[in-house]
Amino acid sequence: MIDPLSPNIACIIYISLGQPLLNHSRLYIHTDTATFLFTLQSIKLLPNLSHCVPSLCHMLLVELPSKMVSANFLGVFLLMEFIAGGYRFGADGLSMNYYIFNCPLVEPIVRSTVASALQSDPTLAAALVRMHFHDCWIQGCDGSILLDTTKDNTAEKDSPGNLSVRGFKLIDDVKGKLENMCPGVVSCADIIAMAAREAVSWSGGPVYDIPKGRKDGRRSKIEDTINLPFPTFNASELIGVFGQRGFSAQDMVALSGAHTLGVSRCSSFKSRLSDPVDPTMDSDFSKTLARTCRGGDNAEQPFDMTRNNFDSFYFQALQRKAGVLFSDQTLYNHPKTRAIVNNYAMNQAMFFLDFQQAMVKMSLLDVKEGSKGEVRADCRKVN
Numbered sequence: 109m110i111d112p113l114s115p116n117i118a119c120i121i122y123i124s125l126g127q128p129l130l131n132h133s134r135l136y137i138h139t140d141t142a143t144f145l146f147t148l149q150s151i152k153l154l155p156n157l158s159h160c161v162p163s164l165c166h167m168l169l170v171e172l173p174s175k176m177v178s179a180n181f182l183g184v185f186l187l188m189e190f191i192a193g194g195y196r197f198g199a200d201g202l203s204m205n206y207y208i209f210n211c212p213l214v215e216p217i218v219r220s221t222v223a224s225a226l227q228s229d230p231t232l233a234a235a236l237v238r239m240h241f242h243d244c245w246i247q248g249c250d251g252s253i254l255l256d257t258t259k260d261n262t263a264e265k266d267s268p269g270n271l272s273v274r275g276f277k278l279i280d281d282v283k284g285k286l287e288n289m290c291p292g293v294v295s296c297a298d299i300i301a302m303a304a305r306e307a308v309s310w311s312g313g314p315v316y317d318i319p320k321g322r323k324d325g326r327r328s329k330i331e332d333t334i335n336l337p338f339p340t341f342n343a344s345e346l347i348g349v350f351g352q353r354g355f356s357a358q359d360m361v362a363l364s365g366a367h368t369l370g371v372s373r374c375s376s377f378k379s380r381l382s383d384p385v386d387p388t389m390d391s392d393f394s395k396t397l398a399r400t401c402r403g404g405d406n407a408e409q410p411f412d413m414t415r416n417n418f419d420s421f422y423f424q425a426l427q428r429k430a431g432v433l434f435s436d437q438t439l440y441n442h443p444k445t446r447a448i449v450n451n452y453a454m455n456q457a458m459f460f461l462d463f464q465q466a467m468v469k470m471s472l473l474d475v476k477e478g479s480k481g482e483v484r485a486d487c488r489k490v491n
Contacts, residue, residue, distance in 0.1 A: 201321065202319035202321035202475065203320065205320075206319070206320035207290075207294060210290055210293050211290035214286060214290075214294055214302075217285050217286060218299065218302045218303060219306050221282045222236070222306040222307060222310065225275075225278045226311075230416040231370065231416065232275050232278065232307070233310060233416065233418075234366075234369035234370025234371070234416075235272075235274035235275045236275050236278070236304045236306075236307040237304045237369060237370075238370070239274075239279075239300060239303075239304065240300050240303075240304035240470075241363070242264075242269070242270055242273055242333075243300055244470050245336055245353075245473070246264055246332045246335060246336070247327060247332060247474065248325070248473050248474025248475055249322055249470075249471055249474070249475050250324055250474075250476050250481060251295065251296035251299075251324040251325060251484070251487060252325045252327060253270065253328070254276065254296050254300070254487040255488060256488045258489075261328070261329065262329070263328040263330065264328045264329065265328075266330060267330045270333060275303070278303065279299055282299050282303065283296060283487050287485065292485065293483065294483070295322050295323055295481070295483045295484070296484050296487035297325075299487070301318050301320075302320075304467075305317075305318055308418055311417055312417050312419060313419075313460060313463070314418075314464040316464035318467075319468075319471070321477065322475045322477070323481025324476070324481050324483060324484045324487075324490075325481055326482065326490045340379065340435065341434075342442070343438040343441065343445050344442065346435060346438070346439075347360060347444065353473060354469075355469070357444050357445055357448065358448055359462075359466040361439055361445050361452070362448075362452070363466050363467070364435075364439060365422055365452060365463055366463075367432075367433075368411065368418055368419055368422035369411070369416065369417075370410070370411060370415060371415060373406055373409075374397075374400055374401040374403070374405050374406070374407045374409070375405035377432055377434070380397070380434055381397060381401065388437050388441055389429055389430075389437065390428060390430055393428075393430040396409075397432070409432050411425070411432050419456060420453055420455075422436075423449050423453035424453045426440040427440060427449065427450070
């Protein structure tokens with residue numbers, strides 16, 4: 109039996125692989141569907157139900173009586189699964205199961221490819237989350253950060269604000285596999301969003317799903333990156349720029365928690381070391397940053413002590429006045445955000461919940477649907 113590693117329902121995976129459901133009596137279904145059928149004494153729950161597959165905890169392994177394995181039951185079952193899975197019947201609208209018919213294995217392909225890359229280079233996790241944020245913040249989540257510069261246009265990726273963004277080859281690898289399996293179906297914008305989600309969960313962060321169905325944009329201009337938040341912004345400025353895009357102060361602090369992964373370059377924080385030294389820093393930590401910067405502008409300083417683990421240590425660092433960027437430490441100094449920092453530092457589960465909700469919200473920023481975008485054949489250039 110195939111172990112379905114995505115929220116796509118198992119019977120669709122069977123059909124996509126040329127194995128008709130009528131020959132199988134065991135499959136994974138949503139818990140809501142299973143509960144309903146169990147009350148009718150129509151299914152048998154299998155012994156390994158207590159085992160929860162990551163990203164599949166809303167699914168149950170069941171055994172169908174032979175009398176139920178029929179074409180009529182298949183129709184009813186599919187309808188129940190669409191409802192339980194939040195499927196939205198719409199040509200262009202986003203949904204959790206957007207690719208369920210035209211590319212049903214998209215999730216396991218993204219997951220396995222990203223996991224393999226992270227096994228080789230765990231630092232890519234921070235890069236993928238950063239790529240997703242920088243993509244969404246400029247003209248919406250449309251894959252514009254992937255477009256290469258041409259002789260007539262300098263693209264976003266070549267902006268100084270994006271020089272630390274990495275992972276483009278990984279996105280190309282995912283796209284290549286998906287194009288081989290279902291050409292012209294999965295957008296580059298969706299691949300970025302799914303890859304960032306996988307990076308978070310792989311690093312120990314929350315497991316969550318995102319709506320799919322974004323289309324790729326056709327514009328990528330270096331001048332648009334002026335709208336990216338600067339590492340010199342104070343909390344009031346951050347609250348303002350995030351508020352303009354519909355995010356609350358809590359959303360902003362939760363998203364800032366992505367800095368639990370990765371590093372910052374000296375060029376982004378060396379201004380804090382000038383005379384006078386930023387007084388919001390712990391004096392010993394300022395010496396640590398100064399030692400880092402002896403290696404030049406590109407010298408790297410981890411945001412917290414566990415650079416490759418998604419946890420709440422970032423917020424604990426802010427409590428110790430050991431935030432690397434001014435825009436980090438300012439969150440602890442502002443009365444509107446200090447309590448949020450303290451809550452996340454003490455309660456990692458609260459941080460995880462708020463972070464995943466804010467990430468889903470961010471992934472929907474100004475998305476392009478239908479004819480407003482395209483599905484690129486090559487993520488680096490428009491069709």
